[in-house]
Amino acid sequence: MKKIMLVLLVMVGLVSATQHKPGYELVWSDEFNYTGLPDAKKWNYDVGGHGWGNAEEQYYTKARKENARVEDGHLIIEARREPMEKNAYTSARLVTKGIAEWQYGKVEVRAKIPAGRGTWPAIWMLGATDPLKWPDDGEIDIMEHVGFDQGRIHGTVHCKKYNHTINTQKSAQVLSNTVSTEFHLYQLEWDKDSIRVGMDNNYYFRFANEGSGYDAWPFNNKHYLIMNIAVGGGWGGQKGVDTTIWPRRMEVDYVRVYQKK
Numbered sequence: 001m002k003k004i005m006l007v008l009l010v011m012v013g014l015v016s017a018t019q020h021k022p023g024y025e026l027v028w029s030d031e032f033n034y035t036g037l038p039d040a041k042k043w044n045y046d047v048g049g050h051g052w053g054n055a056e057e058q059y060y061t062k063a064r065k066e067n068a069r070v071e072d073g074h075l076i077i078e079a080r081r082e083p084m085e086k087n088a089y090t091s092a093r094l095v096t097k098g099i100a101e102w103q104y105g106k107v108e109v110r111a112k113i114p115a116g117r118g119t120w121p122a123i124w125m126l127g128a129t130d131p132l133k134w135p136d137d138g139e140i141d142i143m144e145h146v147g148f149d150q151g152r153i154h155g156t157v158h159c160k161k162y163n164h165t166i167n168t169q170k171s172a173q174v175l176s177n178t179v180s181t182e183f184h185l186y187q188l189e190w191d192k193d194s195i196r197v198g199m200d201n202n203y204y205f206r207f208a209n210e211g212s213g214y215d216a217w218p219f220n221n222k223h224y225l226i227m228n229i230a231v232g233g234g235w236g237g238q239k240g241v242d243t244t245i246w247p248r249r250m251e252v253d254y255v256r257v258y259q260k261k
Contacts, residue, residue, distance in 0.1 A: 021106065024258035028100050031254050032070045037063055039070075043094045046226075049087040053134075056120070057232035057241065059087035068092035074251045079119065079229040081246035089246070093228035101128040101222040106258040107142060107188040114229060114248035115180035119147035120236025121250045123186050125223040135163040138218035141171075142197055143186040148239040151177050153186075155197030155205035160215040172197075172205035183253055191260075195219060227252065 030042050045068075049059030058079060061067045067090055069076050079091035113121045122144045127137030139158035156171035163169050176184065176199070187198040197205040209217045229250055232241045
């Protein structure tokens, strides 16, 4: 009897933890309560080592446990110093593209991110258009961090009118000295009028729909979620890559997506 009651309490606690968002309902999640490769019903992979438009130094692998696995209730994305196809590093870039894509909602990812010069972890979204035209079709950066600037978290949007290639990007930052030693909650709230990016319920960045058209607001598009660790690159490698620190990992406790009822 005690065992049954304990199981019921755990189940009630899980439902409460994952679904209690007033005005919202949980529409997609991964709690990582299993072991092995990431759930293929929830995650795809971007694969390759062509620099990804940023002169990045890693090769992104597919379904390789050394770079992406679930253990002890956490998703581990791990960047490693090892050669693969002319690249000096390997890593993983998990995507929900083709599986789960959303127009508007609330996204919450509880994660602990790597430290070290040359690391460039990110939790972000891209427009689910086919083919994607970047930046025209939209990018939302929920969490971005570069290891040479430890503890500064960036929230950013990219579109044709506002993006870093023409020095018009819209972004803001928040500081924390525990991003690599403790788990933090990285958040997005997104509707037809605005995008808000937060950390631990501190919404430090807001981007409003100015009503001027697609060049400034492609965010009526459905978007899909991406989580990855890049190595080096035009931003992450601005001060070089420390070759002595690897492997480095991002640990993700859960990913939850809500939409308004």
